[in-house]
Amino acid sequence: MIALPALPRKYHGASVWALYALGFVPAISGFYLGATGQLPGNAIKEFEHLLGIWALRFLIATLCITPIRDLFGINWIRYRRALGLLAFWYVAMHFSTYMILDKYLDFPQIVADIAKRPFITIGMAGFVMLIPLALTSNNWSIRRLGPRWNRLHKLVYVIAAAGALHFAMSVKVVGPEQMIYIAVVTALLVWRLFRPRFNQWRRGTAGRPGMGRAA
């Protein structure tokens, strides 16, 4: 087991807020550069793609929390909600950029794009599925929904797969970058299949698991 120096409990709240603040840095700096004409070439596309790739990165980070706890006994679950919500906000900004800056709110064309173009349909489906997850990412909803909350939030697996697929299908040639994202998402999803057996095995061999250890 990796032993990280534990963060004192009194800083837990502040560290989550620091994550939110840090998480919005790429979007804010990208918007500033784009608005002031400092993004090279096709500024709107650059910004749109920046938001999309960060959305996918935050989704992946959200899905990493559980395997990190399983494999290394490091419990970062307090950051998972922030990572998930950052993913939601980046997808929302990605779609808004497409809608407002790229398409000038040309709704007939936007609707046609979503209906006709499979990669946009898949991306849009991912965004729609993220909405209920974002709306229920609070303590009240968790208490209120009980076990249904867990079932609902398993949608994130479908959303992450949709995100990786949307990215790969949007480019002219699927290259190493897209393959890496697909591989990482696949590995994280496959881990969910093996996880129950892995944890059972570890309970059997190592006795008490490293669950709940503060990092």
Add this chain to the structure above:
Amino acid sequence: MTAYRPPRIAATEITPEPIFLNRRSFIGATAGGLLAAGASGSHAAELKAAASAFKLDEPTTPEKDVTNYNNFYEFGTGKADPAANSADFKPTPWTIKVEGMVSKPREFGLEDLLAMPLEERTYRMRCVEAWSMVIPWIGFPLASLLDKVEPLGSAKYVAFETVVRPEQMPGQSGYFQPLPWPYVEGLRLDEARHPLTILSVGLYGRTLPNQNGAPVRLVVPWKYGFKGIKSIVKITLTDKQPPTTWNLSAANEYGFYANVNPAVDHPRWSQATENRIGEGGFFGGSRRDTLPFNGYGEEVASLYAGMDLAANF
């Protein structure tokens, strides 16, 4: 007694009047451009060309965008890759082999190409990815090169081929190859002979930077940009429609003709509008309608009379 005649001044020596009248801003722009060229590390050198009738009312795309936002997969698939990865490419010496169905097959050295009557032509460039630029090319009609090799009556198409140099073009080496090499393109012979079709050897008053297809590339302004094959080493006259790289890669997305057509969508995006590069970041109002044949319909539509342009996209 014979009258004294002053020696004739070559057309290329005469400064066009609008440039003369605006000489101060011209000198400023040239100095700025030279600094930019020095900074970007390209091999571009001054190149003289006569003014031509091919001008546009639209402002030209800033040179920094023309030379830093490129699709040239031989140097990588990112838009900034060609400018970043092409410094080791050697565009001189260079020869183009012209062969196939011609009476006089021959090789042209770069010096032969630079000795052709060069003109500056400002054309719109519409990428298949729904963005566009306005670029002051320097070049000469492809037809004048074809005339020198005398195509046979049986020739119907012109095939083009890009150089393969994995040691100088990082996109051509390594595990991941985005496209099969060499990059190949083709035109119907009448398209190739059309006065708008040029071989370009320069832009913005200088020889082509490596990232723009040095030392010689094709420019066909009414077609999507990927038809403008770069760093050409071979031209073959043939009677069969030649294979073209993007068509081989995805036949349902990229056709042989690839004429700019706002009415025929790419399967993954609309071609109805385009984003003009270099117009002031997010709020420059750069989204504009795409024109049939990229605005050159008057000159070229007749080439396709009676053809179904949705089927022959």
